[in-house]
Amino acid sequence: MTNNGRSTAEAEARRHTGDLRRPTRFGDAINRYIGAAGYHDPYAVAPVRTVSPDVATAVEGSPGAGVIVVGVDDDPISCIAVDHAAIEAELHGWALRIVNVQRPGKEEAGERLLSRLAGRVRASAPSTPVTSRVVAGLDRAQLLLAEATSAGLLVVGHRHSATAAAFGRSVADRVGRQHTGPVLVVRMPGWPVGPQWGRRSIVVAVDDSVPARVAVEFAFAEARVRGCDVTLLHIAGDGTKFDHRLDMPSAVPVHHKIMSGDPVRALIEASEEAAAMVIARHGHGVVPGPLLTVASHVLPHRAHCPVFLVG
Structure with a gap:
């Protein structure tokens, strides 16, 4: 993703950011x-x-x-x-x-x-x-x-x-x-959880694959039910255009983050602050190997929150 693309993503994040202090269903x-x-x-x-x-x-x-x-x-x-x-x-x-x-x-x-x-x-x-x-x-x-x-x-x-x-x-x-x-x-290393956990967002990895889009659609639907936000983790360097990735419903507050370095490790770290992760079971990501396929095998073992496997 170019510097201009990152700036666009950051601007979109500011426009769509929700209030994490509000109560949720x-x-x-x-x-x-x-x-x-x-x-x-x-x-x-x-x-x-x-x-x-x-x-x-x-x-x-x-x-x-x-x-x-x-x-x-x-x-x-x-x-x-x-x-x-x-x-x-x-x-x-x-x-x-x-x-x-x-x-x-x-x-x-x-x-x-x-x-x-x-x-x-x-x-x-x-x-x-x-x-x-x-x-x-x-x-x-x-x-x-x-x-x-x-x-x-x-x-x-x-x-x-x-x-x-x-x-x-x-x-x-x-x-x-x-x-x-x-x-x-x-997979919950700590349960029951503190009072802020229910306000966390649903996190989903984004690349330009069809399975990733299915995962994003699932994440938004689940967020509407929960009354929470969605955090999209964009893969730095994947070559996709931010504004053409997906159609984001206005009713769900959205946050955007750019992943750099090892994307699977970034997903594991993101799970520490997520209410749930959504991962496509099959897809064609970027290095290392097909990201979503790797993530769908690794995250159920190492994530710090529940993981939805879809697609």
């Missing part, structure tokens, strides 16, 4: 959910429950867009995945289905787990329809994919530890690669 939902789920909240302030009159759909037109499926097991990350799935379901006005895959003969343990997690959701969002299902089998990723065939969003947790992650990583990775719809990979 996403932040209200998080604060209420944290309180209802039994977390200690040192910033306890009774949030005002609001319902958007124009609840948007981030996957408009897709079959089953009214259902979110979240895969769980007995690992603590599953509780966090359910938290995020429930918040998404409430904001979108969708139903939530909690799925646990158990070895044959262990279904009773799965039922106990699902009862506890479903109760966790009902305590914070009683208006959100919640169902649960135990599926018996050995290939957890494949069975979870089958359960989510018609879902509008599939949510999975991602373990952090090196010891447990071999199995957990393979499930998250396989689901992220193979599911035909959007996938939310929840």
Whole structure:
């Protein structure tokens, strides 16, 4: 990107910048959910429950867009995945289905787990329809994919530890690669979060590829639901023209940042201040290699916030 292009981007950022101090529907939902789920909240302030009159759909037109499926097991990350799935379901006005895959003969343990997690959701969002299902089998990723065939969003947790992650990583990775719809990979090193987290923006990487445009469209749709801003990370030197990249809806405040150096590292650093990242699963980026393809493999393992994989 030329110096003139950078100046244009900076000017656009100033014109579109939103007020990060304002409350958001996403932040209200998080604060209420944290309180209802039994977390200690040192910033306890009774949030005002609001319902958007124009609840948007981030996957408009897709079959089953009214259902979110979240895969769980007995690992603590599953509780966090359910938290995020429930918040998404409430904001979108969708139903939530909690799925646990158990070895044959262990279904009773799965039922106990699902009862506890479903109760966790009902305590914070009683208006959100919640169902649960135990599926018996050995290939957890494949069975979870089958359960989510018609879902509008599939949510999975991602373990952090090196010891447990071999199995957990393979499930998250396989689901992220193979599911035909959007996938939310929840990797939260710190949860519950502070009061400012709900005001953070959704961050999405931008290049001139078609998959990147799909990711940007998804990010704007999700931001409309949450009531938050979008931060576009532009790839320095990609040769694209800023004003021809995409059509930005005026209803969503937009911030623009130019990435330099290692773009994947820049994305990881940006995730430290993001409410969520949106990454296209396939695309033709710039060095190192196809950026979006590299990012879609790396970020679910190393991001500091949940990651949407789309496209």
